[in-house]
Amino acid sequence: MLPDLALAALRALFEGRMSTSAAALAEHAQSESLVTAGKPDAVVFPQSTADVAALAAWSTAHRIPLIGWGAGTSLEGHALAIDKGVVVDFRDMAAVLDIRPEDRLVRVQPGLTREALNRELRTTGLMFSVDPGANASLGGMAATRASGTTAVRYGTMRDNVRGLEVVLADGRVIRTGTGAPKSSAGYDLTGLFVGSEGTLGLITELTLRLHGQPEAVMTAVAAFPGVGQAVDCVIATMQMGLPMARIEFLDTETVVACNAFSGLALPLSPQLLVEFHGHPEGVAEDIRRFREIAAGFGAEGLQWAEASEDRTRLWAARHAAYRAILASRPGAKAVVTDVCVPISALAQAVDETRSDIAASGIRGPILGHVGDGNFHAILLVDPSDPSEVATAKALARRMAERSLRLGGTISGEHGVGFGKLGLMEAEHGEAWSVMGALKRALDPLGLMNPGKLVPGQP
């Protein structure tokens, strides 16, 4: 509950653009994952940078935390109030502000989703490449340093955010980055805010890099005799330097779930879903080379989806894999894991994870963006069975620890929120305290998304 004075001041600023209704608070206390927290005290819907700056000034004056909210698709509790605070829902700041085709840049507001952006871009010959599966908001994707299926070719949000407008904890508004493709003038503030999960400020505008829609696109599904061969094929492909646009792994259990959920008829074996982008001559040669590599690992019957509908159908099925896996155990919820290891350690990481899951007694299909060493196990549990939930959480923790042991990271793309806070020191050691020092420098009162990412919070 907000103190009366604070509430009155907030109403004076956001009358008609805020809510303290039980329904609104409950809606903004939900998460797609098993990570849960308390409810916020209020939800506000700013319409401008000035609104957000006023909100930050209010937050400072009344010592009330602010928590950014995009599309609510994050998986580690990033957008949930730990025990109090105001959720800043960017749904009314979702405009495309400026498309600059000649510079391959677009300026957008943070509440815009990636699918909405790509619809706007359709006729320009350009595309926004980062594709985490969920139709996340672009502000949220930047805050979480999201990536997904195409990162192996076009990079993550780190590589595709050119500049930001950010409202700081004290209400100051800064701009980072320039319209130039590169710069050596000063600390990389854009890079610092990307991945900072709302703990250093609230993103109110983004300038994003665009890429040309590829002239030729070819997608294929390759079936492998075993998980080891599929993973080894990925490793060989990446080490050969093939310019993969996408290279996704699905284990047999994932394939079964996708076939059932999305009406596919993929062979029941581990699969790689690959895509090539380029000019027709380049893609033809890439395909020839991939076919050769894949054959060496026992791949059979590569199925090429040249027609746009077939490709769309395959990728829609891939994106629905999470829901497909959930649907494979009615009533289940999932502990969604997310680790990323050096390519050289990928086979060992997947293999040990599979054995660990197999020994645990719960189901956990594995899939992932294996071209950059990133994979997920979707650990299915009955949420009302504390023993299953505990087993899954222990498995998830061991996956993260295994990733660290193999030289990887506790999160490839989902971020930390508070779901993975307990693993940060293991990954970063003393560098985690440096993150804390940076946090305190920009947010000395600890009002920006407290309880997430950095030490000593709240």
Add this chain to the structure above:
Amino acid sequence: MLPDLALAALRALFEGRMSTSAAALAEHAQSESLVTAGKPDAVVFPQSTADVAALAAWSTAHRIPLIGWGAGTSLEGHALAIDKGVVVDFRDMAAVLDIRPEDRLVRVQPGLTREALNRELRTTGLMFSVDPGANASLGGMAATRASGTTAVRYGTMRDNVRGLEVVLADGRVIRTGTGAPKSSAGYDLTGLFVGSEGTLGLITELTLRLHGQPEAVMTAVAAFPGVGQAVDCVIATMQMGLPMARIEFLDTETVVACNAFSGLALPLSPQLLVEFHGHPEGVAEDIRRFREIAAGFGAEGLQWAEASEDRTRLWAARHAAYRAILASRPGAKAVVTDVCVPISALAQAVDETRSDIAASGIRGPILGHVGDGNFHAILLVDPSDPSEVATAKALARRMAERSLRLGGTISGEHGVGFGKLGLMEAEHGEAWSVMGALKRALDPLGLMNPGKLVPGQP
């Protein structure tokens, strides 16, 4: 002069690995550019991370600044002591520590130069791509966020540093980054230290990304009827999305200087020097497309250098362009400028810069890595003529201001040091004070390369 107590303590730590000789101090007060400063009080040659950590503790105890030194090739005074301090010369920390071909990573010490690294890599099929021309140290390149001819394809140091070991101002040693190709776990500290110019800590180890040596390489020189056509050809090429490995512009004056200095016989007109990397089939198609675009802008007689010796000769001449231009006016020194603009503004930026130089009465050949909007004018002056020096500095300032007006940056790749400190507020506004806050958080005593990059120093 160091206080006696401080000097005695330093000698106890670095006896035999330090110098206070006039020659050593003078050598470390030199710069390749017209940016000059005072002399350091001592030069030390650490051999290990522990040495650097001990030095930081000494610096904190005695309140003496530390200034990192790699190969001394920086152009904005980054490695110069403003009025006092100890230069940390990394010449004895120049080892390749670990090559991991399967992950395309290499771990190196900061004093290693990029050419030495590429010699070590020659038989591995891999290469380190960042190529600023000078044979800079890799630690210095990271600190300055260097780039160069190949950034248009392979990225700058921002994109090619995977992780760092850094000694902080208080002597703590941290590691940033992991062996995984990406991560969403916490603030991007690697990105923060890259480009921080030694103001946040001293880099003692780098993990760098490597790329496969391309199977096919083709280099060509294209002559254009005028600067406008050459620049417009670059813009069209980039907007078409051709995967250029290099695309360099040389104006006629630069061509004259290179012909004389490097024994070339290039036609006396504005030139583009382009290179394609890939598999033979892809490169052949890239070339066909580039030829078509270039012809549309009046390019004549594309000369292809397919043989490795011819390519090497061309790129050696390009890298010697700075020396060639200096040699074209005996006794001259140069004010080296470095701006980077959005591709859409490149033609206007180059055009206005040329007119400005032409009206100034001094010579200033223009060249640059135009594929990412980055270009340089080498403003030639008689260093003993204050009026010429003042004219050149005013031209340089107007170039930077023009770049800002056109949406660009005051530095594409050379960095800020103290040479461009006076332009930082114009580029960043309030964000510059945020850089200052981050600096104070990690270096509250202001001992790490004071007087550079951030406000309020020393």
